[in-house]
Amino acid sequence: MNEMTPPKEERSAALKGLGCSRKRVEDARFTQxxxxxxxxxxxxxxxxxxxxxxxxxxxxxxxxxxxxxxALPGVIAVLTAADLAPLNLHWMPTLAGDKQMVLADGKVxxxxxxxxxxxxxxxxxxxxxxxxxxxxxxxxxxxxDPFKALAKDATVLREDLEGNMEGAHGPRRHHNHIFTWxxxxxxxxxxxxxxxxxxxxxxxxYHRTHPCPIETCGCVASxxxxxxxxxxxxxxxxxHAVRTVASLISGIAEHNIRIISPDIGGGFGNKVxxxxxxxxxxxxxxxxxxxxxxxxxxxxxxxxxxxxxxYWMKGKIxxxxxxxxxxxWCHTTADHGAFDACADPSKFPAGFMNICTGSYDIxxxxxxxxGVYTNKAPGGxxxxxxxxxxxxAYFIERMIEVLAIELGMDAAELRAKNFIRxxxxxxxxxxxxxxxxxxxHTAWDKALKAVGYEDLRKEQAQRIADxxxxxxxxxxxxxxxxxxxxxxxxPVKNCDILGLGMFDSCEIRIHPTGSAIARLGTISQGQGHxxxxxxxLASEIGIPADDITLEEGDTDTAPYGLGTYGSRSTPVAxxxxxxxxxxxxxxxxxxxxxxxxxxxxxxxxxxxRFVVKGAPERFKTxxxxxxxxxxxxxxxxxxxxEAVSYYDPPNMTYPFGAYICVMEIDVDTGEHEIRQFYALxxxxxxxxxxxxxGQVHGGAxxxxxxxxxxxxxxxxxxxxxxxxxxxxxxxxAWETPHYITDHTVTPSPxxxxxxxxxxxxxxxxxxxxxxxxxxxxxxxFGLRQAHMPHDHWRIWKIANDLGLHG
Amino acid sequence: MGKMHIKLTVNGKxxxxxxxxxxxxxxxxxxxxxxxxxxxxxxxxHCGACTVDMNGKSVKSCTVFAAQANGAEITTIEGLGNPxxxxxxxxxxxxxxxxQCGFCTPGMITRAYRFLQENPDPTEEEVRFGMSGxxxxxxxxxxxxxxxxxxxxxxxxxxxxxx
Ligand code: FES
Ligand code: FES
Numbered sequence: 001m002n003e004m005t006p007p008k009e010e011r012s013a014a015l016k017g018l019g020c021s022r023k024r025v026e027d028a029r030f031t032q033x034x035x036x037x038x039x040x041x042x043x044x045x046x047x048x049x050x051x052x053x054x055x056x057x058x059x060x061x062x063x064x065x066x067x068x069x070x071a072l073p074g075v076i077a078v079l080t081a082a083d084l085a086p087l088n089l090h091w092m093p094t095l096a097g098d099k100q101m102v103l104a105d106g107k108v109x110x111x112x113x114x115x116x117x118x119x120x121x122x123x124x125x126x127x128x129x130x131x132x133x134x135x136x137x138x139x140x141x142x143x144x145d146p147f148k149a150l151a152k153d154a155t156v157l158r159e160d161l162e163g164n165m166e167g168a169h170g171p172r173r174h175h176n177h178i179f180t181w182x183x184x185x186x187x188x189x190x191x192x193x194x195x196x197x198x199x200x201x202x203x204x205x206y207h208r209t210h211p212c213p214i215e216t217c218g219c220v221a222s223x224x225x226x227x228x229x230x231x232x233x234x235x236x237x238x239x240h241a242v243r244t245v246a247s248l249i250s251g252i253a254e255h256n257i258r259i260i261s262p263d264i265g266g267g268f269g270n271k272v273x274x275x276x277x278x279x280x281x282x283x284x285x286x287x288x289x290x291x292x293x294x295x296x297x298x299x300x301x302x303x304x305x306x307x308x309x310x311y312w313m314k315g316k317i318x319x320x321x322x323x324x325x326x327x328x329w330c331h332t333t334a335d336h337g338a339f340d341a342c343a344d345p346s347k348f349p350a351g352f353m354n355i356c357t358g359s360y361d362i363x364x365x366x367x368x369x370x371g372v373y374t375n376k377a378p379g380g381x382x383x384x385x386x387x388x389x390x391x392x393a394y395f396i397e398r399m400i401e402v403l404a405i406e407l408g409m410d411a412a413e414l415r416a417k418n419f420i421r422x423x424x425x426x427x428x429x430x431x432x433x434x435x436x437x438x439x440x441h442t443a444w445d446k447a448l449k450a451v452g453y454e455d456l457r458k459e460q461a462q463r464i465a466d467x468x469x470x471x472x473x474x475x476x477x478x479x480x481x482x483x484x485x486x487x488x489x490x491p492v493k494n495c496d497i498l499g500l501g502m503f504d505s506c507e508i509r510i511h512p513t514g515s516a517i518a519r520l521g522t523i524s525q526g527q528g529h530x531x532x533x534x535x536x537l538a539s540e541i542g543i544p545a546d547d548i549t550l551e552e553g554d555t556d557t558a559p560y561g562l563g564t565y566g567s568r569s570t571p572v573a574x575x576x577x578x579x580x581x582x583x584x585x586x587x588x589x590x591x592x593x594x595x596x597x598x599x600x601x602x603x604x605x606x607x608x609r610f611v612v613k614g615a616p617e618r619f620k621t622x623x624x625x626x627x628x629x630x631x632x633x634x635x636x637x638x639x640x641x642e643a644v645s646y647y648d649p650p651n652m653t654y655p656f657g658a659y660i661c662v663m664e665i666d667v668d669t670g671e672h673e674i675r676q677f678y679a680l681x682x683x684x685x686x687x688x689x690x691x692x693x694g695q696v697h698g699g700a701x702x703x704x705x706x707x708x709x710x711x712x713x714x715x716x717x718x719x720x721x722x723x724x725x726x727x728x729x730x731x732x733a734w735e736t737p738h739y740i741t742d743h744t745v746t747p748s749p750x751x752x753x754x755x756x757x758x759x760x761x762x763x764x765x766x767x768x769x770x771x772x773x774x775x776x777x778x779x780x781f782g783l784r785q786a787h788m789p790h791d792h793w794r795i796w797k798i799a800n801d802l803g804l805h806g
Numbered sequence: 807m808g809k810m811h812i813k814l815t816v817n818g819k820x821x822x823x824x825x826x827x828x829x830x831x832x833x834x835x836x837x838x839x840x841x842x843x844x845x846x847x848x849x850x851x852h853c854g855a856c857t858v859d860m861n862g863k864s865v866k867s868c869t870v871f872a873a874q875a876n877g878a879e880i881t882t883i884e885g886l887g888n889p890x891x892x893x894x895x896x897x898x899x900x901x902x903x904x905x906q907c908g909f910c911t912p913g914m915i916t917r918a919y920r921f922l923q924e925n926p927d928p929t930e931e932e933v934r935f936g937m938s939g940x941x942x943x944x945x946x947x948x949x950x951x952x953x954x955x956x957x958x959x960x961x962x963x964x965x966x967x968x969x
Contacts (some may be wrong), residue, residue, distance in 0.1 A: 023900060030908030031896040033843020033883035040842040123833070124826065213848045213857060214943045215909045265845070265909025266943045298848040483897060526907030526944045694903045697946030725852035725941070732938035733947040 011607045016546060017539030018753065019129035021690035024531045025546075026524075035263045037294050038218045041233055046220070047076055049294040050126035052116040052133045053304070054108035057144070057375040057718020058157070059137040061104050064116055069128045069132040076288055078133060079280060081105040091160075092279055094248060095272070095497055097168025098178070098340035099160075100335040100378055102276040107140070109157060109338035110377050111718050112303030113489050114542065116722040117280040119292060124268040138425035142718040146312065146335040146372040149176040155237075156339065157373045168340075169349040169371075180370030183354040183431045189366035192327030196318030200406040204398045205787045206391050207711045208310035208335070208376070210302055211383040212730065213525070215265025215516050217305050218295030219278050221285040230285075231258045234278060237271040240521060240562025241500060243555045245274055250282065261553035267525035268702070269381040272343040272563070299723045306343070306379030307712050310335040311353075311388070313395045317403050317531040325403070327419045328365040328430075330356055330395060332378070336371050342380035345495040345502060346389045349389025354431035358396035359484045359656060360418040361438050375718045375736065384763040385570075385703055393483040397768035399479075401775060402784055411776075412453060415482050416444055426749075433486060435654045436748050443744045444482055447658035447680045450742060453478075456662060464780045473668050479661035479773025483765040487757040488571025488653045496560065503648040504573040504784065505559035506580040507539065510628040510641040514623030515547035518580070521561010521571040523553040525697070528568065529751070529757060532687045533577050536753060540581030541588070542608030559644055570687065570757040571748075576647035578752040582775050583643035587629075591641075594634050653748045653756035657681040659700075659765040663773035667804050670796030672774070674737035682744045684756035692758050693741050699762025700739055705731050706763075707770035709791040729789070778802060811812045812876045816841065817885030825872040832867040834875075835882065843883035843912040847941070854940030857913035858882045864920040866939070872956035877883045886919055894964075895919055895957045904953035906944035914940050927962060930955060 006014075016022045029035055066078035081103040084090035091099045104115040116133050118125035139156045148154060156162060156175045165172050169179035193199055219234030230252055234243045239259040247254040264271060281294040296305065311332050318327040334350060336342065344351040350369035357365050382388065400418075404411040419440040429433040448454075456478050466472045490500030505521040518537055522529060530550040538545040548587050552558055559571060585605065592610035593600045596618055603610040610625070620628075627635070629641040655795040660675040679696050686692055710730035713721040722728040747754025767788075774790045775783055783804045787796065799805060828851075833840040835858070844867055847855035851869040858867045859881040870956050887893035893924040895915050898904070906909040909939060914937070921928070921936040928936065933951050942950060 024903065025906065027900040027905060029891075030905055030911050031883075031892065031899050032887065032889070033841075033912040035908045035911075036846065037842075039846065040836075042840070044836070110903060123839075126830070212943065213907070213909075214853060214941060215845065215907070217846075264907060265847075266907040268943070281849055298850065298853075528906065690903050693946060694949060697948045698906060698944045699946075701946035702943070725848050726850065730853075730941050730943065731936040731949060732941060734938040736934075736947050739946065739948060753844065 004245055008607055010332060015538040015542065015544050017535050018685065018687055020535060020688065022531055022535055022545060022688055024528050026528060034661060036264050037215055037265055038220060038233055038235055041220045041262070043220065045224065045255060045290040045293040047119050047121060047284065047288060047290055048123045049284055049292050050118050050127045050130050051114045051300065052121065052130050052135065052322065054104065054111060054113040054115050054116065056108060056137055056139055057111045057142045058109060058140040058231050060107045060140060061115065062136040062138055064139070065134040066116065068134065068609065069118060069129040072129050074121040074127065075118065075129045076121065077119040077284060079103065079284065084283060089249065089279055089283060089568045092274060094339055094341040096242065096340040096344060097346065098341040098710065100339035100341055102279045110375050111720055112300065112377060112394060114276040117284065119284045119288065129540060136141060137247050142375045143715045144374055144376060144718050146374055149374050155233050157375065164475065167563040168178045169666050171385055176373045178373060179349045181350045181369045182367070185364060185365045188285060188364050189327050189329050192364045193316055193318050194582060196326055197321045198319045198406055199316055200399065200403040201316045202399065202402045202785050203317055204313045204395050204785065206309045206311045206313065207396050207788055208307050209383065209706050209710050210307050210712050210728065211268035211270035212728065213266030213268055213270050214301065216296045216298060216301040217271055217275060217277065219281050220291055220293045222291035223285040223289065225289050226491045229256050229258065230282065232282060233260045233262055235264055236261045237267045237270045237523060237525065237555055239523060239555050240564060241497060241555055242274065244500060245498065246282070248406060255476065259555045261523045264523065266526040268384045270306055271525070272381055273341055273379070275305055286373050298725060302712065302723050302728055303720050304377055306381040307337065307377055308379065308383030309391060311391045313391065313397060317399045319403055319407065323407050323409050323414050323417050325360055325362050326364065328357055328362050332369040334369055334371045335374050335376065335405045336380050337374055337378040338499065339377035339378035340371060343669065345489055345497060347494055348387060351382065352390050353388040354476050355389055355431050355433060355484065355486045356392035356395050357431055358393060359482045360419060361420045361424065362430055367431055374713060384699055385760045386485060386489065387411050389485055390767060393593055393764045394768050396482050397772065398785065401772055403517065405779060405784060411480055412448060415480065416441065419444065435484065436651055436750060437746050438484065438656055439744065439746045440482060440653060440656060443656065443658045443680055443682055446680060446742065446744065451660045451662065451676060452778050470614045473666060475665045475667060475777040477663040477665060477773035477777030479663060479771065479776055481659045481769040481771040481772060483656055483767050484656045485761050485764055486569050486652045486654055486803050487648040488649055491650060492648045501648065502562045503646050504561040504576050505646045506556045506573060506576040507559045507644040508580045508642060510584060510626045511626055514543060514626040516543055517549045517551065519551045519558045520573050520577065521559055521563070522569045523563055527569065528691045532691060533574065535687055536574055536577045537581050540578055541584050541713060568757070570755050571653045571751060572647060572649055574755055575647045575649060579647055580643045580645035584641060587641060588622060588625045589627045590637055591634060593629055595620050650750050653684065653751060655683045655756040657761050657765050659769040660771040661769040663744060663777065664746040665774065665777045667799045670792035670799065672795065676740070677751065678742065678764060680742040680744065681758055681761050682746050683758035683761065684745065684746065684747045684751065685754035686743065687755055695759050696741050696762045697739050699760060700766040701731060703763045703766030704737060704770055705729055707767045707788055707790060708724050709789045711789050810873055812872055812909050812960040814880055816880045817882060827873050830868055830946055831875050834872040835867060841882050841884055845909055845912060846910065849911065852941065854917060855910050855913045857917045857940060860915055861909060864917050865890050871875050886915065886931060893919065894960050898953040898957040898960065902949050902953040904945065904950040910940060910942040914942065914950060922958055922961065926958060943950050954960045
């Protein structure tokens with residue numbers, strides 16, 4: 001070795017590659033208030049758009065009179081469906097194969113629905129004008145209950161679909177029915193249930209909630225009539241898909257549309273969909289010829305942009321007397337609201353709900369999901385989860401608990417008894433997935449040991465005795481969860497959105513002086529892509545992460561990709577990044593061999609250089625190779641050092657984890673206290689432990705909110721009861737528990753670097769952990785199932801219903 | 807609507823402008839003065855993204871009329887540090903991964919800046935309570951709390967060293 005060359009380990013550490021808790025490069029801007037979010041964009045002559053929204057959940061729109069609004073100084077235009085109809089933009093396609101009104105076309109179907117779009121010189125004038133638009137409504141009967149929506153004589157909600165009994169996902173069996181989706185073997189499952197020693201049955205409801213990122217949705221649309229180019233900055237989790245959709249529905253050629261996602265203030269699924277505000281801002285800019293900004297306020301965000309969950313999951317689980325699970329049956333009634341605006345891959349109208357066999361080796365299973373229209377806001381997005389995985393995990397983790405009660409068995413033991421064993425991977429599930437890798441028993445044992453499970457159970461038994469003896473009014477709940485996720489959508493053969501395959505991409509350019517720029521088809525909303533993807537590359541190409549710029553979100557420069565949601569960035573774009581890096585390395589190897597005057601096969605890669613085999617003093621660093629790529633004519637090799645990779649994943653990845661929540665519950669007030677929350681995640685290869693830990697804290701806090709108080713609630717006439725942050729629970733630092741994080745590492749065998757993705761695991765895993773803790777506290781008193789959210793009043797009610805208030 | 811003549815000092819710079827009586831301070835800062843560090847997350851004084859320091863107190867600038875700020879001294883995130891010399895809190899938020907999407911961060915740090923003057927040596931519990939007017943959807947607060955405690959320790963050490 002050259003005397004000047006630092007040892008391998010030192011060079012490797014200097015790269016800040018895989019496994020390094022590298023500090024985030026994004027933070028310098030953000031901590032100084034120099035982020036650039038959509039509402040920060042200001043352009044000369046820019047106008048503001050604002051919506052007139054329906055106060056009713058179901059009504060006919062008899063007339064709209066905008067004369068007074070238009071007369072207000074500063075008002076430029078008021079758009080209604082009648083103005084959009086000639087452009088065929090009064091309706092728009094949803095990502096789920098349905099269509100949605102952009103502006104009310106004859107009727108409104110949910111409270112807060114967009115009725116007219118006011119365009120004015122500033123936001124105050126726009127708000128004044130909204131008040132001046134006169135809309136005459138005729139109220140219609142409202143349906144907020146999906147079961148009632150399917151009654152024979154139920155009011156027809158979607159008149160536009162009347163008589164059309166063939167939906168985007170097969171036949172519709174009722175005028176308010178959207179689809180039926182079936183997976184697994186119905187007959188075999190029913191047979192198992194019919195002959196089982198034990199069957200536990202329960203209705204598990206996962207209530208409607210909302211991703212509610214702290215930044216709401218919005219955009220600035222700018223039509224440049226001189227060059228015919230439309231530029232839209234917006235809160236888009238999938239900028240390329242937005243460009244394609246915008247082109248298809250507007251008729252503007254795709255090369256004349258540029259979509260830019262600037263910094264995004266959190267997404268969590270809320271910013272995947274296409275909203276009427278985007279269309280209206282674009283049309284308004286085309287009409288006026290100046291930029292138009294639309295940014296919704298918090299109430300609009302909670303009332304009208306995509307909600308999540310709202311699944312009624314009826315389950316039956318069969319087992320032998322000693323606790324071996326033999327079958328699982330699930331029928332879900334899915335409330336999609338007024339339009340089916342889910343953001344699932346096309347062939348999966350209920351997302352990946354068929355991961356609902358969870359971490360367990362269940363030989364026979366059947367799942368059916370019925371999608372239903374109601375007079376509620378449209379959506380059904382994946383709120384920090386991969387397409388209904390959260391619902392599936394909650395369902396199975398509740399069913400396990402219910403079965404444990406039925407069997408009189410310890411719920412931890414029941415889980416361990418039924419886990420898919422390490423040697424069973426790759427594991428074919430009864431509902432059609434091939435789990436890539438896992439070691440559930442190891443994770444489970446580690447988790448139980450870490451919290452001192454046996455002692456906790458002893459303490460709980462003592463507590464129950466004390467409670468019964470009148471010595472305490474507090475109960476102790478131990479909430480267990482072992483979840484399996486399915487992320488990284490996905491293989492193009494079965495995953496597409498509107499026909500666009502769900503691959504992702506990375507393009508790398510190495511500069512002559514040995515630094516680099518990489519561009520991706522994804523877009524960060526706080527996940528720290530600029531930091532972590534540079535780390536993946538650093539390890540692949542031996543250029544320090546600090547010397548790699550990472551860009552995303554501009555469709556004019558980034559390669560095509562399907563964006564960031566469903567924890568797909570690491571499994572898909574992360575893989576594309578590694579593969580593009582490997583292409584760079586392959587070319588670099590040829591250049592190095594030429595420079596060292598040996599055959600390609602005679603050099604080998606070592607951290608940041610190619611070394612002649614057996615002659616470690618002879619090498620070329622990546623930096624030297626980069627320079628040579630641009631300044632030497634190398635026979636048979638093109639100049640330059642660039643690569644692009646489009647990665648079509650061969651399979652999904654299956655992260656998993658074991659979460660345990662220890663909760664104290666005050667029987668008389670319904671208040672709770674989280675005494676301990678332990679989260680063990682196995683997300684395969686860990687790229688940046690600091691960022692993983694941060695994701696777990698954040699996701700678990702969302703889960704805490706969902707389980708313990710957060711909901712989108714309606715009254716029976718369709719009024720949203722939780723339209724502000726006063727009523728919609730977002731925990732503060734004060735309530736939020738402290739988390740203990742832990743991990744095991746089971747790499748994905750098919751991912752280039754073995755990474756699985758982690759962003760959503762903590763939401764998926766923590767909701768059942770919190771909820772199970774509440775249930776567990778009352779198990780000894782006969783509680784089987786109580787619906788979330790477990791706010792103080794509902795917990796008090798559980799105690800009251802169980803007769804614990806004397 | 808008639809406009810009012812308003813004078814205020816923002817990050818040490820005197821500003822004069824005309825604003826409608828109903829205009830909110832956050833809109834004046836962001837749209838008239840181009841100070842886009844403070845953000846809007848709710849406009850109902852729940853989220854704290856719009857937090858600025860006004861006459862030595864943390865205020866939610868979405869719930870203050872610009873007219874009420876007439877004559878006031880205002881500090882926003884932009885006034886706490888600069889690229890050559892970050893405020894300790896800015897450094898500690900970076901160091902301890904106290905931010906993800908960054909949207910709540912300016913309000914969070916601006917509140918923490920005032921909080922540490924109100925309580926220079928807080929316990930974790932006091933930090934959690936003192937920061938409870940600022941919501942974050944990304945971090946689960948744990949690293950924010952860590953960053954603030956670390957900043958307090960650093961500031962106290964610096965004070966001691968100076969004595
Ligand atoms: S925007 Fe002011 S508190 Fe939320
Ligand atoms: S970092 Fe995203 S809201 Fe706090």
